[in-house]
Amino acid sequence: MSEHTTSTALRLRPPAHRVSRRAIGYWTTTAAILWIVLIGVQTLIASTSDDAPAFLSVTLVISCVLAPLHLIVMPQWRYRVHRWEVTGEAVYTQAGWLKQQWRIAPISRIQTVDIERDPFEQLFGLAKITVTTASAAGPLRISGLTHGRALELADELTKTTQAIRGDAT
């Protein structure tokens, strides 16, 4: 379908910037911890319990197969699809794997700009930015930025937002 209409059909172009390459390490680490806990608990039950349920060995095998696949594919894929861009007028983000999502918020409608860092993000020198508008449709999130870049960006956005009058609703 898209083959013969590409020339005239409108499309959203991907946002200009990728997140930091260090985010790949961060995503791998957090996912690995989740898998280790999941597999660890199952192994613990299977090895210590006298009558471990039969399905446990099945789920354990499935987990052991899925874990490396997820750890190899997910961070690379995420790095490719998570993109962002900030212009003088708008913030533009792209995310999503099976369900892709593009969000555009005009800077004049921004209400808050938050920076968050969990312990692992601190370890990797990363931060995530959450930009909220007055709507309940959900904020724009950019995760995997380097801390310095995030601070710069938040600063820039806050300055522009303050320069615009009105209550942004």
Add this chain to the structure above:
Amino acid sequence: MSSTADTETAVILPAEGTQDAPWHRLDRRMLLIRPVLDLVKSLPVLLGALLFGHGEPWQWFGLVFTAIAVFTGVSHVLTSRYRITESQVEWHTGLLLRKQRAIPRDRIRTVDVTSEPKHRLFSLAAARIGTGRHSHGKGPGKDELVLDAVTVAEAQRLRTLLLHRKAVPAAESATSEEPIAPSEQLVAAVDKRWLRYAPFTLSGLAVVGAAVGTVYHFAHELHFDPVQFSLVRTVVGHFADTPTWVSVVLAAVGLLVLVSVLSVGGYILSFWNFRLTREPAGTLHIRRGLITTRSVSIEEDRLRGVEVREPLPLRLAGGARCVAIAGGLREGKGADKGGGLLLPPAPVARVHEVVAAVLGEDPAAMPLTRHPRRALYRRLSRAVIGVLILAAALYGLSWLGALPDWPWQAALVLLPFAVLVGWDRYRGLGHALTGRYLVTRSGSLDRGTAVVQCDGMTGIVVERSFFQRRAGLVTLIAPVAAGKGHYKVLDIAEHDGLDLADRAAPGLVTPFLEH
């Protein structure tokens, strides 16, 4: 009605709206109501602990719990105070845990005055002061102030004072406190003949469901088998002789009659004396209710659009209702629901008249652009696959012996209906752009046509699932700081969707588009 109250408050009024405005307290008569209500509310815990904890050391837990509940209620009434200064509404409360809240006056969008039966005993009312900030599904929103309760006259005074500031720019002077009797312009009032739409709202179904649930729950808790009850046994015994299909038909007819009667009752209770008026200061004023009266004011500047809702039964009967999309109105369950109702179930033509009167035009009546045929396949496959999954799950359960055979067979019978609903959902899909408004329609069982003001959109979201991508479709989401929070244009062709977004929010999307 308000004249007596205004003379009452006239003594302290001159200072209202200044830096050192006087503090007001909640009405003391709530001291008679609150403790009784708190007591009733904590009755289950109280009785439960006493009955089941008999002889145990924790049997007095219920008493402590009740005492705390009553104490909290009383202290809330006693310690709460509020005042309206030049720039904000301040509110202090709490004895042990003190809370202070200040809402800037220019952020106030709506004032919702509700008199429940407990209030009407002393002609009191709860006044909810809402800001434009959207507090969807987070319980009592942070930006909202509830004064529970003040006198009805005081609530009306607050409403006038807080919302009519534009008409009276010198808010700090005493002029604003004059009982401005604005010459209201009637937009719509309920008509007795509209009662015929009540059964089609099926609102009685919820009541029947809740009643059956409660009875079943109690019977189960008390190990009370209804079949042993003589009346039930006679009825069941009577039906045992008649063929099954007769009993089913009789039960269905009985349920239908019961639901209809309850729906009509509900319609009368909720929409008695419904009046939608426009005040010169630029507010819409909605009043309604027989026992619990409700009065909601919406600043017209803050109206982000309207939604025409036509659930399937109501649509078949040629009816619809109309809801405001406005900031500061709470969306939620129970008492919060329907704050922005602009017209109760009424003839479609009347609904469109109201939309036209409220917005100045009627984009909801515009012919809508249909969505591509690929959207039909998606609607159909979603409806059919949903039923198939249900049937498969039920079959699985019956295979395991947890259920008899008929549930999954019944689920398969639903298939043709699922196809019909899917087709109707596709037929309903449509969108349009009329100058200031974006119109989008979707749904079958609960069809809604949303008219959203383009200026009210706080951005643009484009969504594309794996299957949508294959079909070349996207879902365009318009986030707004009002109503549901976002309105979707479902399954629109990618090119059309982006073009629509570009026209609805000029300049916002353009830099990110490519051909």
